[in-house]
Amino acid sequence: GDSVTQMEGPVTLSEEAFLTINCTYTATGYPSLFWYVQYPGEGLQLLLKATKADDKGSNKGFEATYRKETTSFHLEKGSVQVSDSAVYFCALRGTGANNLFFGTGTRLTVIP
């Protein structure tokens, strides 16, 4: 069945460091891929998405490229800020499906 495997956390980085959070997936067909973020005290929010192979989703300086050959959708940011501290969830929606499959979430803490 469809599933997502996400890099275990927590991740602690200094401000302005480079961030990568790995995400790989298993799915049949052509899934859509997402990154959600949960800031402290808030709900999950869509951060970015990609709906087909080689698409790059981007938002707030974060990027992720849909790589079908490696079944990956790694999240990257060139220079993290303290305000990026949150839990990041990789998610997948299968072809024609209604619901999302999520990873376990990766907690990021950015220290000044």
Place this chain on the structure above:
Amino acid sequence: EPEVTQTPSHQVTQMGQEVILRCVPISNHLYFYWYRQILGQKVEFLVSFYNNEISEKSEIFDDQFSVERPDGSNFTLKIRSTKLEDSAMYFCASSALRGGSTGELFFGEGSRLTVL
């Protein structure tokens, strides 16, 4: 900005008790969902709801669970007889389109359920 709100934020209950978790979805949304996350595990889909009926459910959503939209604004998840393994964070979500055809489900902050 419209948001999904959930109550309570945290509930502690004894095993065997009934629990109702409440959600107010975004007002013009038509599709409603419950997900849960047991500590340290993945966020798991429980159920989706459209047009006053369940449209899809996972194998987790067994007979002890039920959902309803009693008054056109609230969307509730009832757990009839709680078990220890029901302890989790429960997330409500809503979308304007099926599956959020743009992918965007709007989530609440979650309700943490602790079963003792």
